[in-house]
Amino acid sequence: MNRSLEALTGISGLEAKGVACRHILRSNLCAAKCPLNTIDADTEPICREGDIIDRSRERIPVRINFSPVVDEQGNLAGWMECVEDLRGTRAQESMRSGAYSLGSLIGCSPQMDQLFQMVPGIAQTDSSVLVTGETGTGKDILAEMIHERSARSKGAFIKVNCGALPETLLESELFGHRRGAFTGATEHKPGRFKLAHNGTLFLTEIGDLPLSLQVKLLSFLDDHIIYPLGSTKGVLVDVRIIAATHRDLQTMVQEGRFRQDLLFRLNVVRLQLPPLRDREGDVQLLLDHFLHLFTERFQKNIQGLSSESRQFLRRYSFPGNVRELRNVVEFAVNICTGTVIEVRHLPAYMFETSDESTSKGESLSDNAGERGSQARKPEAASWPEMERQMIMDALYKAKGRKNRAAEILGWGRSTLWRKMKRYGIET
Amino acid sequence: MARILIPVTGEHIAPRFDGCTEAWIGRVDELGNIVQERILVLAHPSAEDMCQLAMNEHVDVVICNGIESQYFDYLQWKKIQVIDSVIGTVERALDSWARKDLTNGIILT
Numbered sequence: 001m002n003r004s005l006e007a008l009t010g011i012s013g014l015e016a017k018g019v020a021c022r023h024i025l026r027s028n029l030c031a032a033k034c035p036l037n038t039i040d041a042d043t044e045p046i047c048r049e050g051d052i053i054d055r056s057r058e059r060i061p062v063r064i065n066f067s068p069v070v071d072e073q074g075n076l077a078g079w080m081e082c083v084e085d086l087r088g089t090r091a092q093e094s095m096r097s098g099a100y101s102l103g104s105l106i107g108c109s110p111q112m113d114q115l116f117q118m119v120p121g122i123a124q125t126d127s128s129v130l131v132t133g134e135t136g137t138g139k140d141i142l143a144e145m146i147h148e149r150s151a152r153s154k155g156a157f158i159k160v161n162c163g164a165l166p167e168t169l170l171e172s173e174l175f176g177h178r179r180g181a182f183t184g185a186t187e188h189k190p191g192r193f194k195l196a197h198n199g200t201l202f203l204t205e206i207g208d209l210p211l212s213l214q215v216k217l218l219s220f221l222d223d224h225i226i227y228p229l230g231s232t233k234g235v236l237v238d239v240r241i242i243a244a245t246h247r248d249l250q251t252m253v254q255e256g257r258f259r260q261d262l263l264f265r266l267n268v269v270r271l272q273l274p275p276l277r278d279r280e281g282d283v284q285l286l287l288d289h290f291l292h293l294f295t296e297r298f299q300k301n302i303q304g305l306s307s308e309s310r311q312f313l314r315r316y317s318f319p320g321n322v323r324e325l326r327n328v329v330e331f332a333v334n335i336c337t338g339t340v341i342e343v344r345h346l347p348a349y350m351f352e353t354s355d356e357s358t359s360k361g362e363s364l365s366d367n368a369g370e371r372g373s374q375a376r377k378p379e380a381a382s383w384p385e386m387e388r389q390m391i392m393d394a395l396y397k398a399k400g401r402k403n404r405a406a407e408i409l410g411w412g413r414s415t416l417w418r419k420m421k422r423y424g425i426e427t
Numbered sequence: 428m429a430r431i432l433i434p435v436t437g438e439h440i441a442p443r444f445d446g447c448t449e450a451w452i453g454r455v456d457e458l459g460n461i462v463q464e465r466i467l468v469l470a471h472p473s474a475e476d477m478c479q480l481a482m483n484e485h486v487d488v489v490i491c492n493g494i495e496s497q498y499f500d501y502l503q504w505k506k507i508q509v510i511d512s513v514i515g516t517v518e519r520a521l522d523s524w525a526r527k528d529l530t531n532g533i534i535l536t
Contacts, residue, residue: 018536025442026443026492026493027443030442030446053494057494058496
């Protein structure tokens with residue numbers, strides 16, 4: 001026992017000599033399932049989070065790492081326990097977690113709020129989690145958040161994209177192989193399951209997992225034993241599975257492309273990430289967040305978004321969800337040379353597809369004053385067409401006076417003249 | 428004569444008051460002789476249930492190892508003497524109690 005542990009438990013090393021560790025540590029891990037009962041000479045180190053009660057009767061959150069100690073013959077001689085006091089970490093975490101965020105996930109909508117309430121509880125369990133949601137909704141981030149808030153956070157978080165590799169490679173990548181298992185297998189390879197021991201394996205795009213590997217995954221979920229390619233001996237690994245997909249697995253099951261029994265096993269805890277268009281109020285929040293982020297990163301002096309651009313973005317449906325919103329803001333911050341992001345700083349593709357993408361087909365014609373001229377822009381088929389329409393509207397409002405029209409548009413008089421010439425507009 | 432409750436794991440005092448399901452309850456005379464004893468089993472480990480058990484059984488003394496301050500204070504408030512952070516077997520703890528040298532934090536190896 002070193003001095004830190006003496007201070008933590010309130011018991012000196014001399015007193016503790018010859019006493020079983022459970023009586024000294026007084027951890028909840030000892031009572032529930034002492035990891036030392038299963039530890040063997042060739043067992044990988046085990047990491048668990050729990051709490052201890054010290055001599056001053058205080059409950060202290062801790063992370064304990066159990067490692068076997070072997071003698072020269074390779075026999076188990078004992079074990080070493082490293083106890084980490086988590087009080088400081090927990091305090092920082094509670095300060096860091098804002099009311100509208102969970103790690104990198106941000107949102108104030110009721111759907112996200114519900115999710116934020118659920119995640120800490122789910123993280124503490126060891127159940128398999130299935131994360132579903134459209135592309136760009138933050139499935140990967142959520143999986144990482146679950147891992148970071150779990151007792152396995154000290155272990156590895158290994159991500160595997162099931163759709164990124166061909167079937168033969170994927171099997172070796174996931175389960176590993178023995179030397180000589182196939183041509184080119186010159187040495188043992190541990191595989192992602194082995195690497196994720198004591199941690200979490202995140203299988204993204206699980207819907208793209210070939211049927212043959214679905215069976216192997218199913219077998220693992222049953223007994224937590226993996227069989228590397230070319231090996232007859234199974235390896236017991238302690239891994240939590242988090243799977244994610246943007247596909248409808250129910251439909252895939254009906255079509256015979258996904259095993260129903262695997263779906264049942266993965267579907268222990270299902271977290272559905274809502275698309276951004278359904279997250280009421282989150283567009284504004286995320287806009288401000290990303291604007292602040294990129295303004296600082298690119299060292300720009302951007303104060304905010306104009307009401308027109310903000311309104312346009314609020315009504316845009318964001319088929320690419322949060323990822324698209326982030327990219328849009330990054331683009332706009334890059335393009336903008338002034339202090340306010342205007343509609344013209346937004347990517348042109350948003351207007352090209354605006355007919356389909358502006359939610360509920362609402363026109364922005366309800367805007368009064370100057371905004372009215374720009375508000376109809378999203379209805380234009382292309383950027384030049386929209387720009388032409390903007391100029392026409394401004395001229396109409398200014399009753400043909402170019403100075404006034406340039407003011408309305410926020411342009412210089414020469415810019416207006418040049419653009420009018422380009423679009424063949426005459427007054 | 429005192430009624431004593433000791434949360435136990437096998438023959439030993441349980442490492443934690445809130446983490447064990449068995450409680451030794453007995454009547455012990457001044458000389459340390461056990462007049463009556465029995466083991467009660469809780470449905471699940473719970474500090475609240477253990478406190479309730481101590482109350483229901485009209486216990487005078489609780490001898491335990493790790494206990495959180497809130498339960499320690501509660502039992503004291505209920506006029507139950509708590510001797511905590513005791514490491515050792517039930518038998519040695521009772522002997523020590525009879526000798527009146529059982530104190531908080533004692534290790535009876």
